Amino acid sequence: xxxxxxREHSRINYADLENGLTGNPYKWKRVLDSKSFVNHKFPxxxxxQLTLDWIRTFGLDEPIIIxxxxxxxxxxxxxxxxxxxxxxxxxxxxxxxxxxxxSWNLYQWANYFDGPKRDxxxxxxxxxxxxxPLGDSI
Numbered sequence: 001x002x003x004x005x006x007r008e009h010s011r012i013n014y015a016d017l018e019n020g021l022t023g024n025p026y027k028w029k030r031v032l033d034s035k036s037f038v039n040h041k042f043p044x045x046x047x048x049q050l051t052l053d054w055i056r057t058f059g060l061d062e063p064i065i066i067x068x069x070x071x072x073x074x075x076x077x078x079x080x081x082x083x084x085x086x087x088x089x090x091x092x093x094x095x096x097x098x099x100x101x102x103s104w105n106l107y108q109w110a111n112y113f114d115g116p117k118r119d120x121x122x123x124x125x126x127x128x129x130x131x132x133p134l135g136d137s138i
Contacts (some may be wrong), residue, residue, distance in 0.1 A: 047072035089134040097125035
């Protein structure tokens, strides 16, 4: 006897998958929006409060939320940073690991990302920026 589950199953469109289409990109947003979450219990501190003495006193056994990074002696990239700026600053010929696109460089990635037609969801796996002008600025 075949066992049947009463659980809801998603339907997979194999033709779309074959053509690089991944379905509705808003599916998980709708799922998350339909859930309620408990407020976090993690401590909130300012960047200038995160000192060695603070760590010795409270430890780092759980995440902390830093409301204001001032005092951390860290440089953050501009909120307006673009993929094209990253490619130009790191170097257009820099290899980049992109899922489903072997042997891409930053020039190809920036052109795809900024292009008029992005028909696939492509993920950059990693990008090393240390030793580049971008890395030095952050």
